[in-house]
Amino acid sequence: xxxxxxxVKAIADLAYIEVxxxxxxxxxxxxxxxxxxxxxMQAVDTSSVEPMSHxxxxxxxxxxxxxxxxxxxxxNQSVAPQxxxxxxxxxxxxx
Amino acid sequence: MFNASLxxxxxxxxxxxxSSVELTKEYLQRIKTLNAEYNAFITVNEELSxxxxxxxxxxxxxxxxxxxxxxxxxxxxxFCAKDWLTTCGSKMLSNFVSPYDAGxxxxxxxxxxxxxxxxxxxxxxxxSSNETSxxxxxxxxxxxxxxxxxxxxxxxxxxxARLAPAATGTxxxxxxxxxxxxxxxxxxxxxxxxxSRYGMIAFASSLDQGGPMAKSAEDLALMLNVMTxxxxxxxxxxxxxxxxxxxxxxxxxLGLRIGLPKEYFAKGMSPDVERAxxxxxxxxxxxxxxxxEVSLPNSSLSIPVYxxxxxxxxxxxxxxxxxxRYGYRAKSYxxxxxxxxKSRTQGFGAEVKRRILIGTYVLSHGYYDAYYIKAQKVxxxxxxxxxDAFKQCDIMMGPxxxxxxxxxxxxxxxxxxxxxxxxxxxxxSLAGLPGMSIPVGFGDKNRPVGLHIIGNxxxxxxxxxxxxxxxxxxxxxxxxxGNIGI
Numbered sequence: 001x002x003x004x005x006x007x008v009k010a011i012a013d014l015a016y017i018e019v020x021x022x023x024x025x026x027x028x029x030x031x032x033x034x035x036x037x038x039x040x041m042q043a044v045d046t047s048s049v050e051p052m053s054h055x056x057x058x059x060x061x062x063x064x065x066x067x068x069x070x071x072x073x074x075x076n077q078s079v080a081p082q083x084x085x086x087x088x089x090x091x092x093x094x095x
Numbered sequence: 096m097f098n099a100s101l102x103x104x105x106x107x108x109x110x111x112x113x114s115s116v117e118l119t120k121e122y123l124q125r126i127k128t129l130n131a132e133y134n135a136f137i138t139v140n141e142e143l144s145x146x147x148x149x150x151x152x153x154x155x156x157x158x159x160x161x162x163x164x165x166x167x168x169x170x171x172x173x174f175c176a177k178d179w180l181t182t183c184g185s186k187m188l189s190n191f192v193s194p195y196d197a198g199x200x201x202x203x204x205x206x207x208x209x210x211x212x213x214x215x216x217x218x219x220x221x222x223s224s225n226e227t228s229x230x231x232x233x234x235x236x237x238x239x240x241x242x243x244x245x246x247x248x249x250x251x252x253x254x255x256a257r258l259a260p261a262a263t264g265t266x267x268x269x270x271x272x273x274x275x276x277x278x279x280x281x282x283x284x285x286x287x288x289x290x291s292r293y294g295m296i297a298f299a300s301s302l303d304q305g306g307p308m309a310k311s312a313e314d315l316a317l318m319l320n321v322m323t324x325x326x327x328x329x330x331x332x333x334x335x336x337x338x339x340x341x342x343x344x345x346x347x348x349l350g351l352r353i354g355l356p357k358e359y360f361a362k363g364m365s366p367d368v369e370r371a372x373x374x375x376x377x378x379x380x381x382x383x384x385x386x387x388e389v390s391l392p393n394s395s396l397s398i399p400v401y402x403x404x405x406x407x408x409x410x411x412x413x414x415x416x417x418x419x420r421y422g423y424r425a426k427s428y429x430x431x432x433x434x435x436x437k438s439r440t441q442g443f444g445a446e447v448k449r450r451i452l453i454g455t456y457v458l459s460h461g462y463y464d465a466y467y468i469k470a471q472k473v474x475x476x477x478x479x480x481x482x483d484a485f486k487q488c489d490i491m492m493g494p495x496x497x498x499x500x501x502x503x504x505x506x507x508x509x510x511x512x513x514x515x516x517x518x519x520x521x522x523x524s525l526a527g528l529p530g531m532s533i534p535v536g537f538g539d540k541n542r543p544v545g546l547h548i549i550g551n552x553x554x555x556x557x558x559x560x561x562x563x564x565x566x567x568x569x570x571x572x573x574x575x576x577g578n579i580g581i
Contacts, residue, residue, distance in 0.1 A: 008452070015410065015455040016417070016432070017448050018440040027452070033511055034402060034453060038466070041399040041473050051471030052478060053301050054331060055287050055527025055552065061330060075194040081424035088419055091431045 003032055096121065097257040097581045098573065101166060101314045104260060108155055108165045115151040115165030119144050119209050122167045126212060126258050129579065133234045135243075135253040137172050138180045139212040147209040154207045162317050164207030169259035171250050172213040173220055174305070175294040176200045179210070183296045184218040184228040184246075187416050187423045187442035197294025198326040199263060199305050206321045211259050215249030218444045219413065220270055220298045222246050223516035226507045227446040234503070235278055236576040237542055241500035244274030244516075250308045251278035256579045261309035261318055265295060267302045268401050269495075269520030272532040275308055276495035276545020279534040281562065281572060282308040283315050286552050287527035288333035291326035299408040300331070302401075302524050311572050312533065312562035316341035319555060335553070343560040349383035351561065354488030358394045359519055359547075365498045367538030372494050375535035375546045375565070379492075382564055389484035389491065393476045397522035398514060400477065403457050403470035404525070409447075410454025416442065449510065478526035485551045490561055494519055495532040495545035523549045533562045534571040 008028050012019040019027055073086055082089040096118075099107070107113050123141055130136050144167070151165035175181045175193035177200075182188045196204065203210065217227040225233040225248030233248040235241040236256040243252040247264030251274035254262050264271040266284035275282030283306050290305040297303060307318030319340040326332045353376070360369075376386060418424035418438030425437035443451070457466035484491065497518060506512045523530040529552070532545035550558040566572045575581065 007456075011452050011456045011459070014459060015451050016414075016435045016439050017443070017451060018436055019452075027449075030449060030510055031452060031456075034449075034514075037511060037514075038399045038403055038457075041396050041403075041469060042465075044393070044396065044473055044476065046469065046472035046476070049472040049475050051468050052475035053471060055478060056333065058288075058331070058333070061327075063327070072194065076420075079191055079194060079421040081418060081422075090419055091428070091434055093431050 003028060003035060097125070098575060099260070100311060101163065101260060101309070101317050104166050105162050109160060115148040115155065115209060116145060118165065119148040119167050119211065122211050122259060129256060129258060132239065133236060133252045133256050133258070134231055135215055135233055135249045135256065135258055136169070136212040137182055137184070137215050137230045137249070140179060143178060144209055144211055151207045151209060161206050163203070163321055165209065167209045167211035167259055168203055169211050169214050169250055169253045169262035170200065171247055171263050171265060172216055173265050173296045174200050174263060175296070176210060176213070179213060181213065182229070183220070184216040184230060185443065185447070186229045189229065189423065191421055195294060198291030198328065199295065199322055202321050202324065208321070214247070214253055214262060217246035217248065218447050219296070219409070220246040220265060220267060221409070221446050221450055223269065223273055223513050224501070224503070224506065225249065226503065227444055229444060232503055235500050235542070236579055237279060238500070238540060240502050241542060242277065242503050244277035244496070244500065246270040247308060248274045251275055251280055251282070254278070254280045254308055254310060255576060257575060257581055261307060261314050263305060263322070264308045265303055265305045266524065267299050267405060268524050269517035271306050271308060272520050272530055272545070272547060273496050273516060275532040276534075277500040277543065279543030279571070279574065280308060280310060281312055281315055281531070281533045282306065283319065283531035283555065283558070284524070284529060285319065285323060285555055286529045288331055289323045289335070291324070291329045291332055293326050293328040297412040299405040300412060301408060302405060311566055312559045313341065313344060315531070316344060316559045338556065340556050340559055343556045344563040346560050347383060348379065348561060348564050351384040351490065352488040353379060353384050353386045354389035354484055354491040355386050356391045356394065356484065356491055356493055357388050358391050359493035363497050363518065364494050365538070368494050368496070368498060368544050371536035371538055371544035372546055376492065378565060378568060382568060387488055389487055391480040391484060391522065393473065393480050394522050396473050397477055397525055398518060400470045400473045400525060401517070401521045402453065402514060403466050404474065406450040406454035407457050407467050408454070410451045410458060413447070413451055418442070446510070474525045477522050481523075481526045481528060490554070490558060491549040493547050495547040499538040499540065499542035499544060519547055528552060529555050529558060531558055531562060533565065536571055
């Protein structure tokens with residue numbers, strides 16, 4: 001696999017992270033080194049292996065759809081960058 | 096007093112030889128004097144700590160004390176603690192005063208322990224040297240030119256410098272064990288699922304696991320007794336019967352079969368580390384254990400697999416940092432997308448951004464199967480290697496880190512070299528197995544060497560037994576750096 005400068009810009013765009021023109025080449029070379037390391041796993045035959053996400057292979061626990069939390073809006077919003085009347089403020093999205 | 100074990104401190108508190116308020120003030124004073132040198136703590140809050148100490152003294156007076164009641168414990172700054180600044184080592188959370196307690200913090204509070212401060216760490220736990228912290232590098236008390244390891248480097252440095260009797264850490268690919276090794280202390284990452292991840296700021300959710308860091312295996316056992324337990328708010332928490340992790344400490348080791356994975360004793364380990372590890376294994380043989388060679392054929396793939404899975408999960412977890420509900424928001428921006436972009440670009444450091452980019456790529460359309468699913472399949476092969484090897488042994492041992500602590504700045508410009516610091520620890524993380532590190536001597540430049548102990552699932556008591564018996568026969572764990580003023 002070969003990454004290009006355009007790939008770096010596209011990934012950054014998806015991740016909502018700015019990589020300015022001056023940083024693209026350095027980022028590309030670091031990511032290329034890391035992917036060279038990652039590629040070594042492709043040589044292993046995993047055709048009959050199931051993916052593993054939890055060592056105990058436990059099933060997702062479900063619970064009743066009940067309200068378990070009390071209203072904590074005030075304390076939760078005390079750490080918000082900008083709130084007004086209990087609402088989070090962001091730049092205008094809809095004209 | 097600063098070299099006392101948790102059990103000794105507990106007895107002194109019970110016998111009213113010292114109060115929790117007095118003990119807490121002693122440690123706060125030490126932190127005040129020495130933290131400028133080690134940078135082990137990001138936040139100290141005398142008022143909150145002393146209020147907890149007063150409550151602890153009341154618990155002791157009314158006969159409600161447990162083992163950790165009144166004892167100061169340093170908390171890694173990844174655990175949300177109500178009314179405490181909780182930064183995760185990042186500018187992104189540099190203004191985040193947590194409105195709630197993590198499950199682990201709740202457990203320490205219920206036990207009457209005192210939060211003595213929040214320890215420094217690599218940003219969002221991504222690093223092996225503590226150099227990625229927004230709050231500056233932590234220094235190794237054995238040699239301030241050296242890194243303490245990471246990501247739980249502040250906790251390791253704090254315990255080594257006797258700024259706290261014990262601390263919490265978290266381990267995703269080695270973040271408890273490697274800094275414990277580099278700072279000459281003991282640390283254990285329990286079986287995945289035993290310690291609640293609720294309120295523990297997420298890095299890679301299928302790997303992240305909290306655990307204790309302390310001066311001895313006995314202290315670790317007492318800490319684990321408080322830290323572990325089912326938490327319904329953590330979807331991967333395991334429901335198991337309560338156990339006393341100190342129950343087997345005094346068992347003799349006669350007949351213990353120690354597996355030595357041959358891949359961990361091949362090239363890559365530096366000679367000074369090898370010398371100390373071999374000496375430790377000889378000590379184990381004298382204690383009655385036998386050693387057998389085992390093999391983990393896929394172990395060389397653990398770093399590649401880890402650097403797919405951990406960044407993938409991190410890129411997803413860290414998408415919540417968008418400057419809307421909490422955390423850093425850029426000062427000036429245009430539209431909503433520009434606000435997201437600028438807040439994230441300015442709020443995250445270089446290593447975090449690098450991992451988000453890797454993760455975004457491996458999860459993107461057309462690459463998910465080739466990377467994420469492929470890595471999860473190899474992960475199962477790595478776990479199967481351990482299952483096969485444990486048929487021939489009770490426990491495994493090897494080096495925790497290929498070298499002793501390196502110098503600050505030595506690897507910070509080379510991500511790959513930094514990633515390889517976890518070459519011996521990441522496989523156990525991927526398998527979800529418990530792993531620990533104990534000090535077994537000194538290598539080059541008189542810097543500490545750690546012995547890595549890997550156990551089968553839920554065999555923490557057996558691992559702590561093996562570590563404790565070694566610590567009864569040797570005194571490496573009691574040695575403290577010479578320049579910490581005690």
